[in-house]
Amino acid sequence: MEKRSAIIALAHIKYFDISDDNLAKIKKYIRLAGRRKADIICFPESCLHRTKTLHFDDQIINEIK
Secondary structure: OOOOOOOEEEOOOOHHHOOHHHHHHHHHHHHHHHHOOOOEEEOOOOOOOOOOOOOOOOHHHHHHO
16 A cells, blocks of 8 residues: 555634634635645634634534534
8 A cells, every 4th residue: 555645734714704704714625625635624723713612513513514
């Protein structure tokens, strides 16, 4: 089996852009990373909500899944 390096995509989303638009941006960046065969995509920790903790069963998280 041939070894290859992992492909990591970085998505820059400004924390002050917190709104419904960021969910659309996240989905867009995930699609773009998939087209480029990325294994991992990284987003800023505060790209969905700056002060609220989102749990795994949150509606926004489920949309991203």
